[in-house]
Amino acid sequence: MFRRTGRAVGSGPAGHGGEALRLVKVSKTYGAGEGAENAVTALDDVTLSLRSGTFTAVMGPSGSGKSTLLQCAAGLDRPDSGIVMVDGEEMTGGTEAALTKFRRRRIGFVFQQYNLLPTLTVAQNTTLPLRLAGRRVNRARAQEILTQVGLGDRLGHRPEQLSGGQRQRVAIARALVTEPSVIFADEPTGALDTRSARDVLRLLQEAVRLHGRTVVMVTHDPVAASYADSVLFLADGRLAGEMTTPTADAVAERLAHLGDTTPAGV
Numbered sequence: 001m002f003r004r005t006g007r008a009v010g011s012g013p014a015g016h017g018g019e020a021l022r023l024v025k026v027s028k029t030y031g032a033g034e035g036a037e038n039a040v041t042a043l044d045d046v047t048l049s050l051r052s053g054t055f056t057a058v059m060g061p062s063g064s065g066k067s068t069l070l071q072c073a074a075g076l077d078r079p080d081s082g083i084v085m086v087d088g089e090e091m092t093g094g095t096e097a098a099l100t101k102f103r104r105r106r107i108g109f110v111f112q113q114y115n116l117l118p119t120l121t122v123a124q125n126t127t128l129p130l131r132l133a134g135r136r137v138n139r140a141r142a143q144e145i146l147t148q149v150g151l152g153d154r155l156g157h158r159p160e161q162l163s164g165g166q167r168q169r170v171a172i173a174r175a176l177v178t179e180p181s182v183i184f185a186d187e188p189t190g191a192l193d194t195r196s197a198r199d200v201l202r203l204l205q206e207a208v209r210l211h212g213r214t215v216v217m218v219t220h221d222p223v224a225a226s227y228a229d230s231v232l233f234l235a236d237g238r239l240a241g242e243m244t245t246p247t248a249d250a251v252a253e254r255l256a257h258l259g260d261t262t263p264a265g266v
């Protein structure tokens with residue numbers, strides 16, 4: 001089962017100021033069993049801590065380990081070594097079933113390709129995580145969240161009847177409905193036009209500011225990253241720097257020079 005630390009962490013899922021996510025010396029190597037020449041170290045001893053109620057972007061060159069970091073931090077994949085803690089509870093131990101249960105309770109997801117079920121309506125897609133977790137479905141609350149994301153008049157529509165931006169807003173509503181500790185967003189604006197992307201990024205900001213969620217977003221786009229409170233840079237599977245109150249220009253500049261120097265201790 002998941003271990004609880006003695007340390008006081010957060011004040012529940014919507015608590016501000018506590019620690020929502022901690023990674024301690026997390027490493028992941030692919031292909032290690034097939035001989036050293038095939039092994040790829042995707043994550044190399046990554047240690048980080050994110051406060052509850054913050055919006056963090058993760059950036060880095062292609063192959064730097066962003067997706068692997070997100071997968072391991074979100075409990076979708078297991079690191080080879082190291083510890084992942086969400087709200088002070090260790091996620092890295094336990095059985096597959098326990099991990100799934102933990103994920104359903106504590107984690108929300110927003111993917112580039114929305115991952116909505118085509119046969120379900122907007123309202124049903126939104127409440128699906130509650131059903132999967134065996135939790136009470138509060139339709140009025142789901143409707144309220146859908147109204148907040150601008151889809152209050154689309155409850156009975158199916159995904160194919162929506163634009164890409166609207167589908168992603170359903171995905172955000174779905175991520176909010178379980179009141180998770182951390183929402184992981186993997187390239188959430190990658191398939192969207194500029195205006196829809198801006199709407200989605202503002203909703204992720206609101207998820208933090210209005211709902212008290214913690215958002216971690218992988219992106220290639222410096223403009224998208226500028227909506228976050230801070231940006232973590234990855235290079236070769238290691239943390240290679242952090243920028244607070246990022247601007248798109250400053251992020252692009254840092255990305256261009258990533259690898260020039262590797263600051264110690266980040």
Ligand SMILES: Nc1ncnc2c1ncn2[C@@H]1O[C@H](COP(=O)(O)OP(=O)(O)OP(=O)(O)O)[C@@H](O)[C@H]1O
Nearest residue numbers: 030031040041042061062063064065066067068069
């Ligand atoms: N299933 C896998 N098997 C083998 N190698 C993998 C696997 N998944 C990722 N890798 C390798 O691990 C490294 C990190 O990959 P990862 O997908 O995390 O990077 P990324 O920063 O998300 O890249 P991108 O920006 O291109 O999506 C890469 O060298 C990649 O080739």
